Amino acid sequence: MDQIIVQILNGLDKGSAYALIALGLTLIFGTLGVVNFAHGALFMMGAFCAVILSRILSASYKVVDESQTDFLGNPLQVDVFYVQRWFGDAAGATIMDWAVPLAILFSIPVMIGIGFAMERGLIKHFYKRPHADQILVTFGLAIVLQEIIKYFFGANPIQTPAPDAFKGSLDFGVWLGYEANAIMYPYWRLVYFFFSALIIAGVFAFLQFTTFGMVVRAGMADRETVGLLGIDIDKRFTFMFGLAAAVAGVAGVMYAPIVAPNYHMGMDFLVLSFVVVVVGGMGSLPGAVAAGFLLGILESFASMPAVVDVLPGINQIIIYLVAIVILLTRPRGLMGRKGVMED
């Protein structure tokens, strides 16, 4: 039993990342009808927002400290961090420590801006072209984006630690009556899960309970009629693209402490996210979220030693296997709407 709980917990954080990326992909597909292969690159750029902010916050200058000397007796040069000089030592250290959570605030405007630029500059011209063209051009864009990141940050992963307060693990088993250390769960992964749940709830609430969201949903159902009612639906859809980019971005920011960001992390996630989207059903937001968590948890179950002993290698292929079965038996995915991309 405790093994099963461990696997569910392990599946949750990966599932949250899948769900967030798949949610953004589906938002773009549902509103603009564009298959965005550059979405993984947006996730990656989000993670690099965390890297950039933590570098900005730890910017420093050198001063000569007369009180300390090196072994030759010369005064030592000491790094002084700007944030510590401005906010005091303790507050400055805390700010640097909390770079990743702060990067969320930093990444949202940045990612919305990138999303706007992408939609207006490139995607806009591809609404009327076949899906294959959309896949290809966004695939090209993904290569360009990741090469730009590689040029500035190099090819090696960059460690971006979580704040000290979230280091260590939660002894989850004790709560359920198991002995200590039976079920350990790192705090940050817990944070990641709750954070994604919050974002997902926020997006759904935004679409469900605001006038803006209502218009967007109407536009998703029948774009032409909404246009005829005198509503500039294009502008709202552009905003939705920015929102989807921001969702991918914050998912990336929060993932940075779990896997050190490198330039091709987006591509690694993209392939799986697409599988998630088609399993959930093209254009279905609840489907994308459900399939994200489902596949994340399935993947971690498949990597249990008991399962791997019986079916060696199953942990490597389970997601693809599920995708193939679902695509062949349920053409619309788990929760696909009728009439959306049925070919």
Add this chain to the structure above:
Amino acid sequence: MTDQTNPSVTTATPTARPRAASGGMLGLTKKDSTLMLIVFALVMLAPFILNPFPEGSAMAQFNAGYPDLMQRFVIFGIFAIGFNILFGLTGYLSFGHAAFLGVGSYAAIWSMKLVTLNVIPGIVMAIVIAGAFTLVVGFISLRRSGIYFSILTLAFAQMSYALAYSVLTPITGGETGLQIKNTDSPLFGGPTDGSIGRANLFGAEMGNSYELAVGSWLFTFNLGYYIAGVALLVAFYLSIRIFRSPFGIMLRAVKSNQQRMNYTGLTPKRYTLSAFVISGMYAGLAGGLMVAMDTQVGPERMFWTASGEVVIMTILGGAGTLMGPILGAGFIKYMENIVSKINKDILHEWFAFLPDGAEDVMVSIVYPFIGKGWHLTLGILFMLVVIFLPGGLVEGGQRIANKFRRNKTDG
């Protein structure tokens, strides 16, 4: 050069016999014969054409006429020609073609390890096994079309990669892959002195080269390259015949309107599956040739980025055109192997004629796009082609040629 420019294709009816009867060399029209001859000349004379700069000169680093790279040009050319038969004609975008190449490679190396070091059985095995594997994958994947087909092929390829990497280690060698070792004892004609066997063609080793020095130029004629080159010529010839055949017209019909095909009482799946298997066999041929050249294989050959590469090659060169895939493959492999080696010092030499400040500025502008950053240039070029030139570099060339022609008639 493209199919659209050949009026006889549009007038031919699907029921017509193959136009072998219409005369010309090997059943090709005059125009196609010319194209075939051009490719023949390019392949045969590649050691000269690709080595235009004398040894030891500053430009010698742009020489691409060494066997290793020439082999890669033709092998990836074959791979892309095969991909183009599927994507260029039917419009089905497969994101898993590298898996078929990988399966072909594994088949070829096992043939060499167990049966004989002669490359011919290995290559035949590669084609057959890859074809069979493609048939299975295609039979399942082709139940869907559009993006679902892309995802299905991608899923199959990633599964093959993951399995080759982990569980199938006894067959695939896992992470380290497979090489020919001195412990291998093939049934026919293995080395008897305990040395590592070499791939050969009836005793002539693939690595055999004849070097011709003319003045300060050095040209290398490599047996392995010419074997791959002949394979490319056969592959290209078959691709022309497929493009011009009633079967090819059917494949285009799949791309333009499948529903209409259904209503006419034709089953598109028969045609798409045939095209899929043919392109898988091309991939197998390419995989087998790769093994024939370097006698090793690893699972990374099947990773999905390798599938993405052949997509980029085909589209960059011109999907649906005959020459496009070869050009695209050559272009990318040239960038990967030659352009990627340009470093900052070389750039400084190039821009040395500029005043000092301007030189540094130029170098820092150009540097991100070449050398190690060649992927960036490739990504940008690829995007530009998808946006502005659906027919790829071939269409670009034709547009320029047309402009010149028009200017001539105007003047």
